[in-house]
Amino acid sequence: MRRLTIGARDGSSRELVLRSFVDVAEADDWLRREAEALRVLAETGVQAPELVAVDAGAEECEYPSLLMTHLPGRTILHDEGVETRIPLLAKQLVAIHAVRPAEQPRGFVALSTAETAVVPRGADWSAAIDMIRKPRPSYDGCFLHRDFQPGNVLFDGGRISGVVDWAGTAWGPAELDVSHCSTNLALLHGPEWGLRFAEAYEQAGGVLSPNRQYWFVRDALAASEELEVVSQPWREAGRTELTTQVVEERLDTYISALVGGPDLGRRR
Structure with missing residues (x-):
């Protein structure tokens, strides 16, 4: 999982996340399920990353990967609250x-x-x-x-x-x-x-x-x-x-x- 900052010619930037599936045996199934889920969720009120691109055949990336938007926030694991x-x-x-x-x-x-x-x-x-x-x-x-x-x-x-x-x-x-x-x-x-x-x-x-x-x-x-x-x-x-x-x-x-x-x- 990698967080990427993509710059545009007009000086703006966009935060994205590249998720690569390195387990070759499961990669195709996991990638396709996540990609389809993100497409489905885009039409709902559930807050999830927006799918940007899919490289199922690892043609551009080292492993099968998908590119999605980066969401604000953080996980909270402590007991307080x-x-x-x-x-x-x-x-x-x-x-x-x-x-x-x-x-x-x-x-x-x-x-x-x-x-x-x-x-x-x-x-x-x-x-x-x-x-x-x-x-x-x-x-x-x-x-x-x-x-x-x-x-x-x-x-x-x-x-x-x-x-x-x-x-x-x-x-x-x-x-x-x-x-x-x-x-x-x-x-x-x-x-x-x-x-x-x-x-x-x-x-x-x-x-x-x-x-x-x-x-x-x-x-x-x-x-x-x-x-x-x-x-x-x-x-x-x-x-x-x-x-x-x-x-x-x-x-x-x-x-x-x-x-x-x-x-x-x-x-x-």
């Missing part, structure tokens, strides 16, 4: 799920299984693992971001100025996005904040199915497979207290709460 950001995140996600493209993106893919969960020493996740061994619940599909979480949302002052990284867009249950953001909030800010996000989503007008628990438990278990990958950027951004052990303990507490809370997200 999380209670005010969660309603904004929820409202933004409801708006994303309301997008209805002329052509549906491909269906979601969930690679994690009951067998791939990485259970911490001393933790008892048997009930959670048994839950996702059950048949996948039926669902009403919607437009998904697939990696909606604080690291992909830009804030400018007290508002969301944009959502980035649309390479994973898919069609599937809203619970996939809501649970993914909830898991990230639980690890980043504490389990209680992950649990609050589902309620905030419903308060913002989003709809979660009675089978929500399955999807939330599934996403939390999937996070166990990549805790280091998830938490390392947070530490690099200044959250040095979020060691692998701390994040692992938060995930254990969060999963225990999910298993014990079938009414997740509903007001009590």
Whole structure:
């Protein structure tokens, strides 16, 4: 990812972002999905980068790349103000799920299984693992971001100025996005904040199915497979207290709460 300043002959300049996909095996799929998502979002009220150009065949760039506008704002990962950001995140996600493209993106893919969960020493996740061994619940599909979480949302002052990284867009249950953001909030800010996000989503007008628990438990278990990958950027951004052990303990507490809370997200 590179930020570019493009100068014009009249002395004006434009801030752009060049995103290159270096994983050759996945590059074509990711690039085309992000490019199509940005085209779709340009016709909506969702704040996302504007697509400028696509080099799918790496004819001008070293790798398949797309050029897009640079959005103002920054990601916010610290704890201060999380209670005010969660309603904004929820409202933004409801708006994303309301997008209805002329052509549906491909269906979601969930690679994690009951067998791939990485259970911490001393933790008892048997009930959670048994839950996702059950048949996948039926669902009403919607437009998904697939990696909606604080690291992909830009804030400018007290508002969301944009959502980035649309390479994973898919069609599937809203619970996939809501649970993914909830898991990230639980690890980043504490389990209680992950649990609050589902309620905030419903308060913002989003709809979660009675089978929500399955999807939330599934996403939390999937996070166990990549805790280091998830938490390392947070530490690099200044959250040095979020060691692998701390994040692992938060995930254990969060999963225990999910298993014990079938009414997740509903007001009590």
